[in-house]
Amino acid sequence: MKIKFIGGAGTVTGSKTLIESNGTRILVDCGLFQGLKALRKLNWEPLPVPASTIDIVLLTHGHLDHCGWLPRLVDQGFKGKIYCTAPTKAVTELVLLDSAKIQQEEAERANREHYSKHNPAEPLYTLQQAASVFPLFKVVHPNKSIVITNEIDAVFSNAGHIIGACSISVKLEGKTLVFSGDIGRDDDVLMYAPQKPVQGDYLLLESTYGNRIHPAIDxxxxxxxxxxxxxxxxxxxxxxxxxxxxxxxxxxxxxxxxxxxxxxxxxxxxxxxxxxxxxxxxxxxxxxxxxxxxxxxxxxxxxxxxxxxxxxxxxxxxxxxxxxxxxxxxxxxxxxxxxxxxxxxxxxxxxxxxxxxxxxxxxxxxxxxxxxxxxxxxxxxxxxxxxxxxxxSAHADQKGLVNWLSDLRSPPKCIYLVHGENQPADELRIKIKEQYGYKCRVALMGTEVEI
CATH class of the missing domain: 3.40.50.10890 (Rossmann fold)
Structure with a gap:
C-alpha cells in the first residue's frame, strides 16, 4: 500500500492524500491551494497520477482548502463517487459555486482593467465545471461502516470544526488508516466536541495550530x-x-x-x-x-x-x-x-x-x-x-490535537502530521513524542510512503 502526500503538507491549504491499494486509488480530500503564489500555481498543475485513474474521493468537509479542486479533478477525467455526509455535500455545493463565481468575476475584471500578466486571464474553473461535480456525490451516515470496494470499507465520525465535518477511518489490507480532517474544539460555540479514534495503525493528523494554545480570554x-x-x-x-x-x-x-x-x-x-x-x-x-x-x-x-x-x-x-x-x-x-x-x-x-x-x-x-x-x-x-x-478559531489548538489521540487503545505504527506549516507541525511532533512516545513524522509535499 502507498500513501502519497500531494497537498496539505507543509501548508494548511490544498489538502489531498492519495492511497493506492491493490489497484484501487482513493483520494482523501481534494482541496484548493491558497495564499503564496508558488502554492496557488499548483492549482493549475495536473495530479501526479491521471485523474481518470482515481476510483474514489473521500471528503472530510466542505471548506475550500479541502474540496475546492474537485471541479478540476472532474474536468480532468475523474468519474468515481465522492463520499461525504449530507451537510458536507450541501456546503461543498455552495462553496464550489461561490468559488467559481468569484474566479469568473475576477478573470473578467482582470481582462477589463488589464492588471493580469495573463492575456486573457482565465478562471481556474467555471460555474458549469463546478456543477459537474454534484452528480458524483454519495451521502454517508456518520458512525456507519460503508463498503468502498470488496476489500475496503470506511467509517465517518464527527470531527467538530464545521457542520458535517468528519474524520475518516479506512480499513484495507488488514490495516486501519485514520484521516483526522480538520479537528474542531471541545468547547466550540456551535459544534459538538470531536469524536476521538480508539484504534488506528496509521494516523494522518492535522497540525494547523500545532504550536499554539488558544488564549483563555473569552x-x-x-x-x-x-x-x-x-x-x-x-x-x-x-x-x-x-x-x-x-x-x-x-x-x-x-x-x-x-x-x-x-x-x-x-x-x-x-x-x-x-x-x-x-x-x-x-x-x-x-x-x-x-x-x-x-x-x-x-x-x-x-x-x-x-x-x-x-x-x-x-x-x-x-x-x-x-x-x-x-x-x-x-x-x-x-x-x-x-x-x-x-x-x-x-x-x-x-x-x-x-x-x-x-x-x-x-x-x-x-x-x-x-x-x-x-x-x-x-x-x-x-x-x-x-x-x-x-x-x-474553528481548529483545535496543540492541547486539543494531542488530546484527540488520548483514547487510542494501542500505539499506532506511525502518525503523519499534515495540514500545517512546517514549524507548527514539527512542534506538535515533539509534543506527541514527549506525551505518548508515539512514532510521529511531518509529512512532506510530494513524498510517498509504503506501508
Missing part, C-alpha cells in the same frame, strides 16, 4: 470591547468571516451580546450570500450543532442579510457606524475586499481577524502589520486598527 468579551471602542469613535467594524460555521458562530455571539445589552444599537450586516445559505443548512441539519431552530430564526432577525452587490455598495457608501461580517475569511476574495477598498485607509475603523490566516493571504499580511494591501491590481494603505480574536 472571545465574546473581546468582541464587545472592540465593537464598543470602534462605534464610540464613529467607526465601522469589518469582520472577514469564513462563510461556513465561523460566520454563524460570530452571529451567535453578537446576538447574545445584543440581547444582554452589551453592544450598541447599530446596523449588524451579514454580507456573504453563501453564509446566508449556510444558515439554511443549519436549519436542515439540527442534529449536527447546538442551535435550536428557534435560536437560528431569532439570531438571523438581528442581521441585515445582503445578497446583491448593489446593496453592498449602498452600505459601503453610507458613512454611519456599523458592524459588517463579510467573506472571505482570509480576505483572498469575496465581498470583504470591497469593504477593504473603502475602509482600510480610515483610522477610526477596525478589522477583526477571527480565523486562521495562511501564508501569503491578505489576512496574514494584515496581521503581520502590512502598511498597504494589494486588491485587484491597486494598493490601499492600511490605517484601520487590525486586531485578532484567536478564541474564535
Amino acid at each position: 472571545p465574546k468579551t473581546e468582541l464587545e470591547k472592540y465593537i464598543n471602542e470602534t462605534i464610540k469613535d464613529n467607526g465601522t467594524v469589518i469582520i472577514p468571516g469564513f462563510a461556513v460555521e465561523r460566520a454563524q458562530s460570530i452571529m451567535y455571539l453578537l446576538w447574545e451580546l445584543k440581547k444582554e445589552g452589551r453592544i450598541p444599537n447599530v446596523p449588524y450586516i451579514l454580507d456573504t450570500p453563501m453564509g446566508a445559505s449556510v444558515l439554511n443548512i443549519f436549519l436542515e441539519n439540527l442534529k449536527w450543532h447546538k442551535l435550536s431552530a428557534d435560536d437560528c430564526h431569532q439570531m438571523c432577525g438581528m442581521f441585515r442579510i445582503i445578497s446583491e452587490f448593489e446593496q453592498t455598495m449602498r452600505i459601503i457608501e453610507d458613512p454611519s457606524p456599523k458592524v459588517v461580517l463579510a467573506a472571505s475569511g482570509m480576505a483572498t476574495g469575496g465581498r470583504v475586499l470591497s469593504y477593504f477598498e473603502h475602509y482600510l485607509g480610515i483610522g477610526k475603523n477596525t478589522v477583526i481577524i477571527v480565523g486562521y490566516q495562511a501564508e501569503g493571504t491578505r489576512g496574514r499580511k494584515l496581521l503581520d502589520g502590512a502598511d498597504e494591501i494589494k486588491i485587484y491590481g491597486n494598493y490601499y494603505s492600511v490605517k484601520a486598527k487590525i486586531v485578532q480574536i484567536e478564541g474564535l
Whole structure:
C-alpha cells in the first residue's frame, strides 16, 4: 500500500492524500491551494497520477482548502463517487459555486482593467465545471461502516470544526488508516466536541495550530470591547468571516451580546450570500450543532442579510457606524475586499481577524502589520486598527490535537502530521513524542510512503 502526500503538507491549504491499494486509488480530500503564489500555481498543475485513474474521493468537509479542486479533478477525467455526509455535500455545493463565481468575476475584471500578466486571464474553473461535480456525490451516515470496494470499507465520525465535518477511518489490507480532517474544539460555540479514534495503525493528523494554545480570554468579551471602542469613535467594524460555521458562530455571539445589552444599537450586516445559505443548512441539519431552530430564526432577525452587490455598495457608501461580517475569511476574495477598498485607509475603523490566516493571504499580511494591501491590481494603505480574536478559531489548538489521540487503545505504527506549516507541525511532533512516545513524522509535499 502507498500513501502519497500531494497537498496539505507543509501548508494548511490544498489538502489531498492519495492511497493506492491493490489497484484501487482513493483520494482523501481534494482541496484548493491558497495564499503564496508558488502554492496557488499548483492549482493549475495536473495530479501526479491521471485523474481518470482515481476510483474514489473521500471528503472530510466542505471548506475550500479541502474540496475546492474537485471541479478540476472532474474536468480532468475523474468519474468515481465522492463520499461525504449530507451537510458536507450541501456546503461543498455552495462553496464550489461561490468559488467559481468569484474566479469568473475576477478573470473578467482582470481582462477589463488589464492588471493580469495573463492575456486573457482565465478562471481556474467555471460555474458549469463546478456543477459537474454534484452528480458524483454519495451521502454517508456518520458512525456507519460503508463498503468502498470488496476489500475496503470506511467509517465517518464527527470531527467538530464545521457542520458535517468528519474524520475518516479506512480499513484495507488488514490495516486501519485514520484521516483526522480538520479537528474542531471541545468547547466550540456551535459544534459538538470531536469524536476521538480508539484504534488506528496509521494516523494522518492535522497540525494547523500545532504550536499554539488558544488564549483563555473569552472571545465574546473581546468582541464587545472592540465593537464598543470602534462605534464610540464613529467607526465601522469589518469582520472577514469564513462563510461556513465561523460566520454563524460570530452571529451567535453578537446576538447574545445584543440581547444582554452589551453592544450598541447599530446596523449588524451579514454580507456573504453563501453564509446566508449556510444558515439554511443549519436549519436542515439540527442534529449536527447546538442551535435550536428557534435560536437560528431569532439570531438571523438581528442581521441585515445582503445578497446583491448593489446593496453592498449602498452600505459601503453610507458613512454611519456599523458592524459588517463579510467573506472571505482570509480576505483572498469575496465581498470583504470591497469593504477593504473603502475602509482600510480610515483610522477610526477596525478589522477583526477571527480565523486562521495562511501564508501569503491578505489576512496574514494584515496581521503581520502590512502598511498597504494589494486588491485587484491597486494598493490601499492600511490605517484601520487590525486586531485578532484567536478564541474564535474553528481548529483545535496543540492541547486539543494531542488530546484527540488520548483514547487510542494501542500505539499506532506511525502518525503523519499534515495540514500545517512546517514549524507548527514539527512542534506538535515533539509534543506527541514527549506525551505518548508515539512514532510521529511531518509529512512532506510530494513524498510517498509504503506501508
